[in-house]
Amino acid sequence: MNAGLRNLQTIAFLLIALGLIALALAGYLTSFSRALLTPFIELQAWVYSRYQVARDLLSAPQDIVQLQQRNLQLEAQVSQLQAQIIELQQQLAEARILSALVDFARANPENRYQAAAVIGRDPSPFLRYIIINRGSDDNIRRGMPVVTQQGLVGRIDAVTANAARVQLITDSAAVVNAKIQPSGAQAVLKGQITGDLLLEMIPQGAPIEVGNLVLTSGLGGGYPPNIVIGQISGIRSQPQDIFQSATVQSVVDFSQLEIVLVIVNFRPVNIEPLIPQEGQP
């Protein structure tokens, strides 16, 4: 009797269980299960959040030390990367300059060039010279013209085995024979202590305008012809004067010189013996 009753209860339990599963699978118990589980879930969330607070409280000092160490590591890494970025930017800038210089050399195949880096400037504030890292060992000779891809820089003034000093065209003792385009008028370019360039001895009748191009003329044998110097930026002309004068804006930024080209196949001509001296026939 007892055994039959127990079997009946088991069957009834299984049927109820199967019925509940069937109802759950059919979705009829969703709202019921939600209402039943929500308090449990909230309670579980609260318990876990308290556990997290307690765990953070206990492990925080260790984490701060670790975080500080990690922060230091990352800061060091950032510094390294910043240094790398600066180095790469410098290399990129140098590569751009070299690329422009190579383009310039290709565009002027009649000349042979020796690239040189600027390593210093004359310590006297009255003079405008730069020092480059190429000397007589690299076939650099006194008087050779120095250019960049933009235009004329100056010429070699003194040479040692591994370095040379370049007199810039802005030096107050620099003189360059020039011509003005498109008129073709001849003139003499002089450097000024202010760093400006002054074009003198322009014939009074020569038609010149602001913006005209100034090139080396090649006269006198000091520089090869047709190297760009700059543009006329101002004209001084008085009717009673024999010559006009003009200020010239150089195409080269002399404060930013980093790499220059020395024209090594140009030898300046010394015309001093041809200039008649006073008292000589």
Add this chain to the structure above:
Amino acid sequence: MLTILAALVVLVPLLMVQVGIFTNMPLLQGYPDLILLAVLAWALQPSVRRAWQWSVIGGILMMLASATPPGVYLVAYALSVGFVSLLRRLVWRIPFLTMWVATIAGSFLTHGLSFFVLQLSGRELPIGFAFWTIILPSVFYNLLMALPIYALVGEIARWTYPQEPLYEP
């Protein structure tokens, strides 16, 4: 010999710094003259009896690096050291202020002589522009750099002459 070695150890790196760095950081158009400052600072050290070696070495180094007519810096530095010797006879103690006085005198002397010789060599240098834009800013620049150079050279002098100062009463 030790004096000459100390001069080379100090003056050569200072010249490199001057030629490579400070000439790219002008004040208007003025540069500091670190060699002059080092020579003056050396001449002002109580333990140093003769400073002419430093003035000669400094003058030769500047002659090598600069296109200024030869001898200008030699003479200017020698005169500056002479002025410092005079100061040392007149002033009992050598405070930092003496360095500034020597800097002003030495700067004007060096730039004045350079200007004069360059004018004689045929350069057109307007005196007004040169004074206000080159000489005066250079003097200010030198005054700014005077104390660091004085401290550096003082250390070198202490290493070179470790004994008690000779001018102590």
